[in-house]
Structures are given as structure tokens and as C-alpha cells.
Amino acid sequence: MITVEKLHKRIKKRKILSDVSFTVAQGECIGLLGPNGAGKTTLIKCMTGVLHYEQGNITFHSKPIAQHKQDIGYLSQHTDFKPWMSCGESLRFFGKLSGLDAVFLQEAIPAVLEEVGLKDKEGYKVEQLSGGMKQRLGIAQAILHEPQLLILDEPVSALDPIGRNEVKKLIARLKKRTTIIISTHILDDASAFCDRYIVIKDGAISGTIDSQLQHADRTQVLVKTAKTPPASGIWPGDGVAYIERLSPTAFLLTGTEQLDLKKVVHDLDAQELDVTSIEFYEKGIEEIFLEMVSDT
Amino acid sequence: MTNFYTLTQTELAEAAKEYKFIWLTLFFVILGVTQPLINNYMDVILENVGGADGITIEPNRPVPSSGEVLLSTISGQFNQIGLIILIISFMGLIASDRNSGMQDFILTRPVAIPSYLLSKLAGHWLISMFAIAIGAAVSYGYTIFLFGSFSFSDFLLFLLMYSLWILYVISLAILISTFIKGPILIAVTTIAVSIFLILIKSFNHLVFQLSPGGVLNVAENQLLPGGEVNHFSILSCGVFIVFNIWLAKINLNKQ
Numbered sequence: 001m002i003t004v005e006k007l008h009k010r011i012k013k014r015k016i017l018s019d020v021s022f023t024v025a026q027g028e029c030i031g032l033l034g035p036n037g038a039g040k041t042t043l044i045k046c047m048t049g050v051l052h053y054e055q056g057n058i059t060f061h062s063k064p065i066a067q068h069k070q071d072i073g074y075l076s077q078h079t080d081f082k083p084w085m086s087c088g089e090s091l092r093f094f095g096k097l098s099g100l101d102a103v104f105l106q107e108a109i110p111a112v113l114e115e116v117g118l119k120d121k122e123g124y125k126v127e128q129l130s131g132g133m134k135q136r137l138g139i140a141q142a143i144l145h146e147p148q149l150l151i152l153d154e155p156v157s158a159l160d161p162i163g164r165n166e167v168k169k170l171i172a173r174l175k176k177r178t179t180i181i182i183s184t185h186i187l188d189d190a191s192a193f194c195d196r197y198i199v200i201k202d203g204a205i206s207g208t209i210d211s212q213l214q215h216a217d218r219t220q221v222l223v224k225t226a227k228t229p230p231a232s233g234i235w236p237g238d239g240v241a242y243i244e245r246l247s248p249t250a251f252l253l254t255g256t257e258q259l260d261l262k263k264v265v266h267d268l269d270a271q272e273l274d275v276t277s278i279e280f281y282e283k284g285i286e287e288i289f290l291e292m293v294s295d296t
Numbered sequence: 297m298t299n300f301y302t303l304t305q306t307e308l309a310e311a312a313k314e315y316k317f318i319w320l321t322l323f324f325v326i327l328g329v330t331q332p333l334i335n336n337y338m339d340v341i342l343e344n345v346g347g348a349d350g351i352t353i354e355p356n357r358p359v360p361s362s363g364e365v366l367l368s369t370i371s372g373q374f375n376q377i378g379l380i381i382l383i384i385s386f387m388g389l390i391a392s393d394r395n396s397g398m399q400d401f402i403l404t405r406p407v408a409i410p411s412y413l414l415s416k417l418a419g420h421w422l423i424s425m426f427a428i429a430i431g432a433a434v435s436y437g438y439t440i441f442l443f444g445s446f447s448f449s450d451f452l453l454f455l456l457m458y459s460l461w462i463l464y465v466i467s468l469a470i471l472i473s474t475f476i477k478g479p480i481l482i483a484v485t486t487i488a489v490s491i492f493l494i495l496i497k498s499f500n501h502l503v504f505q506l507s508p509g510g511v512l513n514v515a516e517n518q519l520l521p522g523g524e525v526n527h528f529s530i531l532s533c534g535v536f537i538v539f540n541i542w543l544a545k546i547n548l549n550k551q
């Protein structure tokens with residue numbers, strides 16, 4: 001659906017994005033992860049056509065992204081409407097800019113406000129809304145013109161837990177009908193709805209994380225034994241790639257795939273090591289992310 | 297074009313919500329009234345405010361003409377203190393949109409950058425000229441009441457030429473806003489460049505006469521005929537306005 005190819009972007013001679021390439025398929029929900037200053041917002045601004053880029057291509061259904069602004073809904077990192085406008089007026093303003101006619105907007109605005117949980121707030125001034133409500137209004141303006149692609153830049157970062165929960169539920173509902181790209185550094189939030197994650201660090205793609213997290217070294221088992229464990233190396237049992245001896249009575253098994261704990265116990269029993277304890281350990285997305293962006 | 301109307305309407309609505317139409321107009325009315333009153337009642341003012349010992353007012357001094365009073369209102373009040381306040385009033389015309397994220401919201405829509413920039417130009421020109429025209433009209437009324445008649449059509453022609461200068465100053469603020477982020481610095485730079493252009497416009501050389509401030513010579517000539525005027529400066533001012541918006545568009549596109 002959207003393809004980013006070898007994208008390079010400099011701002012005041014400073015390299016912000018370097019050789020960024022990825023594709024997003026229709027219906028996917030992609031998490032764009034990265035520490036602050038990694039280049040996520042710049043990448044998103046290039047994708048929405050706000051920022052110019054020196055090299056590379058961004059295409060939407062094989063055509064330049066600039067020709068598809070109508071098909072993109074965007075929520076910026078700092079949602080700030082004209083405070084003197086009411087919610088209805090704000091949506092009418094953005095709707096008109098998207099080329100929607102007054103008759104359509106008459107029906108669409110109450111419907112979209114209901115969808116984002118602001119049904120009775122059409123006449124409320126924006127300045128009267130809470131942070132969570134403003135963010136939901138931001139999403140309302142992004143989906144008003146029924147875009148094929150929704151790009152949300154840090155949609156929950158600045159919200160309190162209640163606001164975050166409200167917005168997360170809304171995004172989970174939108175995911176069922178729209179392709180979504182979400183930029184965030186709050187990984188727990190992203191894991192609630194993302195199918196796949198693209199990790200960006202220092203303006204370049206560090207890698208991707210599959211939502212199923214079938215990551216080579218995701219699962220680990222810490223085993224303590226009465227007898228001396230085998231030396232570090234390949235573990236003979238199925239489903240485990242290697243063994244690392246930590247001490248004369250402890251070793252770590254690192255999995256190549258989702259480990260079947262029952263099978264591991266059976267394998268350990270077969271080795272007759274007098275196992276005293278087993279701790280099954282599964283790396284979370286946050287740890288995988290930290291490993292990917294870590295300098296060491 | 298629809299987007300241009302929508303954006304311009306929003307600019308005007310925002311100015312109305314901020315009472316800009318009222319306070320800016322009041323400000324220009326006060327400026328417009330001040331000069332004819334000072335010119336007419338200088339001796340009374342000096343007598344009453346005190347501190348005038350040693351100052352002799354020549355009783356047979358020549359009474360200024362209406363055109364001269366109007367000219368000193370425009371050059372001395374509108375084009376100095378008035379222009380500074382005007383520039384301060386629209387120093388955030390692009391900067392506030394950029395800082396609030398509104399610019400991103402707008403430009404991710406199918407909105408052409410020229411439409412966005414032209415809506416800023418048109419919106420702020422209409423707001424400025426609303427205040428200036430009323431202030432100038434009040435000044436005109438006081439001037440002809442105190443100093444005798446003055447051709448209304450010449451006054452309107454003056455306003456028309458002066459509005460072109462204001463359009464240029466706004467286009468300059470727009471251009472500078474695409475280079476500089478801070479509203480205060482935008483205002484200071486715009487004021488400095490505008491004053492520089494006002495200073496060089498009187499130099500008797502084609503380059504200066506065709507500079508953007510040259511149109512002020514044409515405007516002032518409507519009030520007090522006789523000076524050397526190059527009517528091509530109307531055209532050159534228009535060219536400079538187009539150039540500013542074009543450069544602002546390129547600059548915004550690059551960011």
C-alpha cells in the first residue's frame with residue numbers, strides 16, 4: 001500500500017533520515033518505534049507530504065504520496081486546534097479543507113464525534129476539552145474524510161492513564177477497517193494493537209519486530225542444577241539453540257522458537273542433571289526494542 | 297480556491313474572536329485624530345501642558361494645507377508607530393500555526409502551499425486595511441473640518457496605493473516567517489526591513505524608486521502633488537509581493 005524507498009532527509013545539514021526503506025501492506029497496523037530524536041516524526045512528516053526529502057521515494061499504491069493526501073488521515077504529535085472553535089466547527093474546517101461538501105459534513109460530523117466518544121460535545125469549545133478528549137477530536141479530524149491510511153504520531157504519549165485507555169480502545173476499533181501507522185515510544189501501548197514494529201534509531205531502520213515475537217532468542221530458561229551443567233554450546237534437545245553456563249550450578253537455555261516448557265523439562269530430565277529449579281523467562285517487546293536501540 | 301476561501305474566512309473569524317478588528321481600528325482612529333488636532337491646537341496644548349517657557353509660537357505662521365496634515369498623519373503616525381503595531385499584530389501569522397501544529401494539520405490536507413500563504417496575505421491585508429481605512433477616514437474628516445477641503449477621490453487613490461504597501465509588508469512578514477521561527481524576531485526583522493525601505497524610497501535613483509517602498513511615493517503624491525514620482529513603482533511593488541510569496545512557498549516546501 002505504502003512504500004518508502006531509500007529515504008534520505010537532512011535538516012540544516014544534519015542527517016535526520018538515512019536510507020530508510022519499508023513497506024506497509026493494506027490492513028496492517030504498524031508501530032514505528034524509536035527513542036526520542038530517532039527521526040520518527042520527520043519520517044512521518046515526509047510520509048504525509050508536509051516535509052520535503054532530498055533522496056528516495058514514498059509511494060502510495062505505486063503513485064507519489066503527494067497525489068494521495070486525500071487518502072491519508074494524520075494526527076500530529078502536538079494536537080492543537082483553534083481554541084475558540086467548537087468541536088463541530090473544527091471538524092467542519094478540516095472537512096472543508098479535505099474537499100468534503102457541507103451536506104456530507106452535516107451528517108458525517110455527528111457520526112464521527114459519536115465514534116470517538118464525543119457525541120454530545122459538538123458545540124463545546126476546544127479549550128473546554130480535556131487532553132484525552134482533544135486527542136480523540138484529533139483522531140476524529142483524521143478519520144472524518146474516511147482515509148485509507150491513518151498516521152498517528154505519538155497519539156497517547158501526553159495523556160494520563162484514563163485518556164490513554166480511551167484512545168487505545170478507539171485505535172483498536174479503527175484498526176479493523178483502516179491501515180494504521182503509529183509512532184510511539186510507549187511500547188506497552190503499541191503492543192495492544194500493532195501487528196508489526198519498525199524500529200528506527202539515529203535516522204535509520206534498526207530492524208523489525210514481528211508481533212508474534214517469534215524472535216530467535218526471545219525465550220530463555222534459567223536452570224539450576226545439583227550437578228555440573230554441560231559446557232556452553234549447542235543444546236541437544238529440540239527447540240533450543242544454545243546453552244550458556246553461568247556458574248557451576250546454573251545455565252541458561254536460549255530458544256530459537258516458542259519453547260514448549262513441558263518438552264524442555266523432559267529434555268532436562270533425560271540429561272540427569274538433578275535440576276533444582278527452572279525459571280521460564282520470556283523477553284517482552286520492550287526488552288527486544290531496548291536491545292535493538294542499545295549502543296552496546 | 298475553495299481552500300483559499302475557507303482559510304481566509306478562518307483568519308478573519310480568528311481576528312474577530314481576538315477583537316483585532318476593534319482594538320486595531322481604535323488604535324488607528326486615535327492615530328488619525330492626533331495629527332490634525334496637534335497641528336491645529338499646538339499653541340493651546342503648549343500653554344496648558346506647561347514647560348513652554350521660552351518657546352514663542354509665531355502668530356503669523358502659515359497654516360498647513362489639508363494635504364500636508366494628511367501626509368504628516370500617514371508618514372508620521374500610520375507609517376511609523378502604526379506600522380510597528382500592525383507588524384506586531386501579525387508577527388505570529390505563520391509562526392503560531394507552525395508552533396501549534398496547525399500548519400501540519402492544514403498541509404497534510406489537499407491544500408496547496410500557495411493557497412495557504414495567500415490566505416494569510418489576504419486575511420491580514422483585509423484586517424489591516426479595515427483598521428487603516430477607518431482610521432484614515434476619521435483623520436480625513438477631522439482634517440477637512442479643521443484645515444479645509446481635500447479631494448475625496450485623491451484620498452481614496454492614496455488609500456489604494458497605501459494598501460499596496462501594506463500588502464507588501466504582510467508578504468514580507470510571511471517570507472521572513474518561513475526563515476525565522478520566533479514571532480518576536482520575525483516582528484523585529486520585518487520592522488527593520490520596512491523602515492529601511494521607507495528610508496531609501498526618497499533617494500533620487502531609479503533603483504530606490506522601484507524598490508518596494510517606492511509605491512509610498514505614489515501614495516503620498518496623491519496627498520501632496522509635486523514630488524518626483526515613478527508610476528512603475530506600483531508595478532514593481534506588485535512584482536516584489538509575488539516574489540516574496542513565491543520564495544516563501546519554496547522555503548516552506550523545502551522544510
